[in-house]
Structures are given as structure tokens and as C-alpha cells.
Amino acid sequence: MGKNNKPIDWSDKCWKEMLVYQRKMLWTEGTIDNLASWLGLRQGMTAVDIGCGLGYLGYTYWPYFGRGGHYIGIDNNLDNLKQAGEASPEWTKGGRTDFVNGSAYQLPFPDNYADLVMCQVVMIHLAEPEKALAEMVRVAKPGGLIMCKEPDNLSASLTQHCWSLPDFDVETQLLMKKIHIISNIGRIKLGLGDASFGRKIPHVLKTLGLVDIGIRNNDKVHYLDPPYDTPMMKNAIERVGKDILDKNRRDKLSAWEREQFVAGGGDPAEYDKMKIKADDVVEEMRTQIEQGRYHACAGSMFFVIKGRKKS
Numbered sequence: 001m002g003k004n005n006k007p008i009d010w011s012d013k014c015w016k017e018m019l020v021y022q023r024k025m026l027w028t029e030g031t032i033d034n035l036a037s038w039l040g041l042r043q044g045m046t047a048v049d050i051g052c053g054l055g056y057l058g059y060t061y062w063p064y065f066g067r068g069g070h071y072i073g074i075d076n077n078l079d080n081l082k083q084a085g086e087a088s089p090e091w092t093k094g095g096r097t098d099f100v101n102g103s104a105y106q107l108p109f110p111d112n113y114a115d116l117v118m119c120q121v122v123m124i125h126l127a128e129p130e131k132a133l134a135e136m137v138r139v140a141k142p143g144g145l146i147m148c149k150e151p152d153n154l155s156a157s158l159t160q161h162c163w164s165l166p167d168f169d170v171e172t173q174l175l176m177k178k179i180h181i182i183s184n185i186g187r188i189k190l191g192l193g194d195a196s197f198g199r200k201i202p203h204v205l206k207t208l209g210l211v212d213i214g215i216r217n218n219d220k221v222h223y224l225d226p227p228y229d230t231p232m233m234k235n236a237i238e239r240v241g242k243d244i245l246d247k248n249r250r251d252k253l254s255a256w257e258r259e260q261f262v263a264g265g266g267d268p269a270e271y272d273k274m275k276i277k278a279d280d281v282v283e284e285m286r287t288q289i290e291q292g293r294y295h296a297c298a299g300s301m302f303f304v305i306k307g308r309k310k311s
């Protein structure tokens with residue numbers, strides 16, 4: 001994870017694990033078929049994936065554009081590019097694939113190059129996402145498609161929990177929401193991105209002159225119910241163990257968030273007060289999981305936004 005609020009190093013083990021783990025559970029079966037048809041994907045497209053990471057978007061949509069097509073994953077993390085390139089022969093039959101080192105702010109393509117320019121969970125991490133979106137539009141062909149899959153993690157963190165843990169008192173709930181809001185202000189100030197940016201993309205695409213703008217939300221509901229015996233729940237329990245119950249990892253994430261809260265103008269004493277309460281709840285969660293009593297259910301605010309460059 002990012003140390004001292006430097007940009008995240010996506011080749012760091014814990015973040016890379018997240019790219020693999022989360023991606024396995026992102027969509028309800030059948031949704032990708034529906035999305036591919038809504039997007040109007042067709043075989044033989046030239047597709048550019050900005051901030052491709054391990055190549056998940058290419059892998060996901062290859063069956064809809066890959067025959068006779070060309071997928072180019074762009075990232076500024078060499079380690080991820082190497083790993084993505086090594087894995088790609090498994091899924092890129094019938095077309096061409098390249099993984100290229102490059103910046104989202106200066107794509108290594110001429111104007112009007114690609115049929116499809118896409119990204120997933122990249123804009124929310126950029127200091128200047130509008131600039132990167134303009135670059136995506138520049139390299140799309142006239143009539144070409146822009147597709148962004150980006151969340152609004154801030155709004156998601158402000159929603160109410162549905163779980164077996166006791167509710168916090170109202171004052172603590174408000175404090176937690178305040179911390180999320182101020183931390184995002186700090187995050188933006190530090191140049192680490194805007195966790196809410198997914199929600200803003202349709203507007204930005206409109207200002208960039210795109211047409212046929214549309215938005216869908218991910219319809220996946222994540223359930224965690226004892227005895228946690230489906231592959232997805234086993235996976236989720238393992239992740240909860242690593243991200244939440246592991247005190248070292250939790251403390252690192254908290255330290256990272258605390259710095260953002262302070263950068264946003266928050267009072268560190270307030271953060272520390274909230275953390276004590278949050279730590280108590282984590283211990284209750286640990287007990288409930290061990291006793292097979294813990295359950296939770298949550299949706300997501302993960303948008304799929306499309307727009308078309310004017311012909």
C-alpha cells in the first residue's frame with residue numbers, strides 16, 4: 001500500500017492480491033454478456049485499456065472483441081505489465097495482444113487510433129482524471145467507444161451496514177461518515193485521486209463532446225452467510241481475515257487514511273477516537289466469525305459509463 005501517501009505501488013503484494021481477488025467476484029453471471037451488448041462490442045475491434053494492471057478488462061471482454069482484434073494494455077507499472085503479458089497467451093487466442101509501458105496522461109497512440117478505449121478503477125486514483133479522460137477521447141476513432149468502469153467508493157462508505165454486528169451509536173456513525181468525507185478531501189489535496197470520481201464521469205464525457213452517453217450500476221450483491229462454504233464466501237472470509245482481522249494490515253490502512261484525514265483538515269484526535277470504536281467492532285466480528293454467527297450483505301456503487309466520439 002502507499003507509504004506516506006505516495007501513489008499506491010500496484011506491484012506491492014497486498015494490492016496485487018486485491019486486483020486478483022476482487023476481480024473474481026465483481027459481476028453477477030450474465031451481466032458481462034448484457035454489458036457487451038449494451039456497449040455494442042463486436043469482433044475485430046482495436047481496444048486500448050488504460051491502467052490495465054493485470055489485464056483484467058482485456059480478459060473479460062476478449063470473447064466479445066478479440067477474434068481478429070487487437071488489445072493493447074497500457075500501464076506505468078512494469079511489474080504488472082510483465083505479469084499480465086506472461087498470463088495473456090491463455091486468453092488471447094485468435095487475436096493480437098500487447099502490453100505497453102505508458103502514462104494515462106500521454107497515451108502512446110496517434111489521434112483517432114482505437115475502436116474502444118477503456119479503463120477500470122484507474123480514474124479514481126489519478127490526480128488529474130479529466131486530463132486522462134481527454135486523452136482517452138483523443139485516441140478514440142470518430143464513432144469510437146469510451147468505456148469507464150469506475151466506482152464511487154466515498155458514497156459507498158457512507159451507506160448503512162446490513163450485518164450482524166451491533167449498530168454504532170448515532171454520534172459515532174456521524175463521526176465515521178465525517179471521517180470518510182474529510183479523508184477524501186485530503187486524498188484529492190494530496191493528488192491521490194477522488195474516490196467519488198466514478199459518479200462524475202458522465203458529466204465530464206459530456207463536456208468532452210461525447211454522444212450516446214449511458215451509465216449502468218453493478219448489480220452484484222455480496223452476501224456473507226454462515227457456514228461460508230461457497231467458493232465466493234470462502235474467498236471473502238479469507239479476505240476479511242487479511243484486510244480487517246489482521247491488525248498489522250488494518251493499522252497500516254488506518255495510518256494511511258488518517259494522513260488523508262489530517263491533510264483534509266481533520267482533527268487527528270477525532271480519528272483516533274473513531275479507531276478505538278472501530279477496533280472493538282472488529283474484535284466482535286472476529287468472535288462472530290469464529291462462532292459462525294457473522295453475516296453481512298452489501299451492494300456496490302460501481303458504474304459502467306459509456307460514450308461515443310462523434311463521427
Ligand SMILES: C[S@@+](CC[C@H](N)C(=O)[O-])C[C@H]1O[C@@H](n2cnc3c(N)ncnc32)[C@H](O)[C@@H]1O
Nearest residue numbers: 010051052053056075076077103104120121122
Ligand atoms: C486499481 S488498478 C486497476 C487495474 C485494472 N484496470 C483492473 O481493473 O484490474 C490501477 C492501475 O492503474 C495504473 N496506473 C496508475 N496511474 C497510472 C498512470 N498515470 N498511467 C498509467 N497507469 C497508471 C496502476 O499501475 C494500476 O495498474
